[in-house]
Amino acid sequence: MSYATSLRCRxxxxxYPLKAVNLCDFCFSPLxxxxxxxxMSRRVSRQALSSGxxxxxxxxxxxxxxxxxxxxxxxxxxxxxxxxxxxxxGLEQLYIKNDCLNPTYSFKDRAVAVAxxxxxxxxxxxxxxxSTGNLAASVAAHAARAGxxxxxxxxADIEAGKVVGTAVYGPTVVAVEGSYDRVNALCNRxxxxxxxxxxxxxxxxxxAEGSKTxxxxxxxxxxxxxxxxxxxxxxxxxxxxxxxxxxxxxSMLGLIEPVNTHMHLVQAAGxxxxxxxxxxxxxxxxxxxPHTIAKSIAVGNPADGHYALKVVRESGxxxxxxxDDEVIAGMKLLARTEGxxxxxxxxxxxxxxxxxxRSGVIRRDELTVACITAAGLKTQEVVWDVVQPIVIQPTxxxxxxxxxxxxxxxxxx
Numbered sequence: 001m002s003y004a005t006s007l008r009c010r011x012x013x014x015x016y017p018l019k020a021v022n023l024c025d026f027c028f029s030p031l032x033x034x035x036x037x038x039x040m041s042r043r044v045s046r047q048a049l050s051s052g053x054x055x056x057x058x059x060x061x062x063x064x065x066x067x068x069x070x071x072x073x074x075x076x077x078x079x080x081x082x083x084x085x086x087x088x089x090g091l092e093q094l095y096i097k098n099d100c101l102n103p104t105y106s107f108k109d110r111a112v113a114v115a116x117x118x119x120x121x122x123x124x125x126x127x128x129x130x131s132t133g134n135l136a137a138s139v140a141a142h143a144a145r146a147g148x149x150x151x152x153x154x155x156a157d158i159e160a161g162k163v164v165g166t167a168v169y170g171p172t173v174v175a176v177e178g179s180y181d182r183v184n185a186l187c188n189r190x191x192x193x194x195x196x197x198x199x200x201x202x203x204x205x206x207x208a209e210g211s212k213t214x215x216x217x218x219x220x221x222x223x224x225x226x227x228x229x230x231x232x233x234x235x236x237x238x239x240x241x242x243x244x245x246x247x248x249x250x251s252m253l254g255l256i257e258p259v260n261t262h263m264h265l266v267q268a269a270g271x272x273x274x275x276x277x278x279x280x281x282x283x284x285x286x287x288x289x290p291h292t293i294a295k296s297i298a299v300g301n302p303a304d305g306h307y308a309l310k311v312v313r314e315s316g317x318x319x320x321x322x323x324d325d326e327v328i329a330g331m332k333l334l335a336r337t338e339g340x341x342x343x344x345x346x347x348x349x350x351x352x353x354x355x356x357x358r359s360g361v362i363r364r365d366e367l368t369v370a371c372i373t374a375a376g377l378k379t380q381e382v383v384w385d386v387v388q389p390i391v392i393q394p395t396x397x398x399x400x401x402x403x404x405x406x407x408x409x410x411x412x413x
Contacts, residue, residue, distance in 0.1 A: 003040040004064035007031040007205055010307070018064065020122055020202040030303070031205050033064045041253050046224055049216075049255075056110055056213040062249065064209055065117040070146045074109040075213055077101045079221035079369070084337040085350075089357050093367040095227070097218055098340060099374065104141050104165065106134035106296075106343075106374035107214060107239065114210035115203045116142040124197035125149060130187040131200075132180050132235070132296045133162030134374050139199050140169035151196065153183050158295055161378045179290055181301045211239045215246020218369055219256050226256055228366035229317075231264045231353045233345040233373060234274055235297035237308030240265050243371070244311045263317035264362070265308060266352030268294035268327060268344075274305045278319035283309050293324045293382050294344040296374060318361050326351035328382055334372070341376035349373075 007016040011029035022031060044061050052058025056075025060067075078098045086094035099107040112135065119127050128151040129139045136152035143150035150171035154163070155178065167173050176183045184200075191198040199207050219226055226247045234240050244263055250256045267275050270292030277285045285305035290298035302308070312319050322330070330350030335341050342350075349370050356362040376383070392398040399406070 002064055002066050003035045003037070003061065004033050005036050006034045008034040020119075020124070020197060022202055022204045033205050033209050035062075035064075037249075037252060044253055044255070046220075046255055049220065056113065056210070056217075059213050059216050062216070063114055063213075064206055065114055066121055070113060070117045070120065070142050072103045072109070072113070072141060072145050074102050074113050076217055079218060080338070080340075082338045085334065088333065088337055089354055090364055091357060091362070091368055092365050095222075095367070095369045096334075096338065096340060097214065097369055097371045099214065100340065100342060100346075100372055100376075104134070104137040105378065106138065107211065107371075108134045108138040108374075109142075110213050111135075111207045111210035112138040112142050112199060115197075115199045115207035116146050116148070118206040119197035119199070119203055120146050120148065122197070126151065126194075127197040127199055127203075128152065128187065128190070128194075129199040130154075130180065130184040132298060133158045133166070133378065134296050135200065136166040136171075136173070137162065137169070140166050140171040143171060144169045153187050153190075155180055155183055155295075159379050159381065161380060162296075165378060180299055181287070181290075184301075208238055208242055211242035212246030212249065214239070214371065215243040216250060218243070219247055219250050222367075222369075224250075224256050226251070226259045226261045227369045228260070229262045229264060229362050229368040230371065231266060231349055231356070231362075231368065232371040233294075233297050233348045234265045234267050234302070234308055234319075235299040235345075236302045237265075237274055237304035237306075239371075239373070240308045241304055241311050244315065261315060262362075262366075263311050263315040264352070264356060265312055265317065265319040266348050267319070267321045268292035268297060268348050269321040269323050270294075271298040271300060272321035273300060274302055274308055275319045275321040277305065277309055278312060285309070292327075293379075294327055294348050296343060296345045296379075297348065318356065320352050320355060320361075322348055322351040322355065326355075330354070331376060331383055332386070335376070340372060342372045343374040343376050343379040344382060345374055346372040346376070 009024035102109040126149040156175040271290035287301035327347035330347035
């Protein structure tokens with residue numbers, strides 16, 4: 001059973017039934033899922049969670065859905081200690097939470113698994129989303145699994161790999177001229193006109209809850225403790241706030257000690273409205289027009305920017321931005337040191353982490369988790385310059401001539 005009791009307004013506290021509704025009728029603020037934590041605590045334990053399936057559904061009792069769930073194998077991705085990268089950056093305890101290894105190769109599978117399950121539970125036959133690419137693929141895949149029709153709306157200029165990785169599941173793909181924010185504005189109108197289950201609009205409260213499983217996994221994989229620092233990329237700001245919520249829910253349920261984690265948010269400089277507000281010392285986020293290669297996080301008007309900034313302040317964290325050149329360098333650094341090929345959003349995280357260590361924002365001895373949210377095969381074009389094979393004839397002589405650095409057989413043993 002689900003321990004979700006209602007939807008509750010973040011601002012005025014007004015309560016609503018567990019239906020497909022996103023905003024408060026009274027103050028127009030976002031709605032969140034409310035739970036009966038007292039009842040939940042009687043069922044949830046470390047042992048019970050650890051004995052669950054090796055996926056995000058080991059935390060089903062902490063999520064707002066009933067069985068059967070729509071499961072394509074999402075979650076419980078590796079938390080890998082990264083000593084090679086740590087040495088380069090000057091960190092003694094660095095971990096990568098590698099969500100590249102979700103079924104559609106991004107963390108969006110967590111959010112969509114919950115939202116699609118709820119959509120089917122509420123009787124929707126058609127689902128839809130506005131996306132910069134990763135969400136589109138996840139919605140299409142989960143809809144296929146659930147037997148639902150899917151419409152996905154994307155900016156017309158997103159990376160080709162993301163379009164292919166979406167279209168293969170058989171949704172109706174609609175490419176819209178303009179930025180993600182324009183796509184999202186259109187989808188808000190379509191949600192009213194067609195009554196579909198829009199994953200990140202009408203079903204957003206449930207969609208948001210899926211992302212908190214990333215926080216649960218980090219704590220469990222660290223032997224039931226919260227890290228000193230978490231570094232995560234930000235588009236709308238939603239993932240950032242849900243990692244924080246997941247850690248604090250585990251603490252409230254007595255599964256980990258009180259959370260003392262510093263939450264560090266990173267954006268691309270060409271789309272950094274949350275960082276701009278942080279630097280200005282305000283919680284009011286002014287929209288921007290995105291211009292960055294990190295298209296998966298190119299959201300100029302972040303719906304949860306205000307709340308992400310509150311998490312930064314509450315946790316004693318920070319918000320920073322990195323250039324496109326730094327993004328590419330970050331992608332290459334992670335691949336070279338740890339064998340993880342991330343998309344541009346991961347390059348944002350690694351570049352931001354490097355800057356934080358250099359400036360002393362993150363100390364050498366702090367246990368730090370960097371969240372890598374999607375795989376690099378989706379954004380190959382930004383690192384095409386690495387493709388420089390040495391072309392030889394199929395002979396030993398040709399190899400020796402063209403690759404003298406290989407040395408002799410005795411030298412390489």
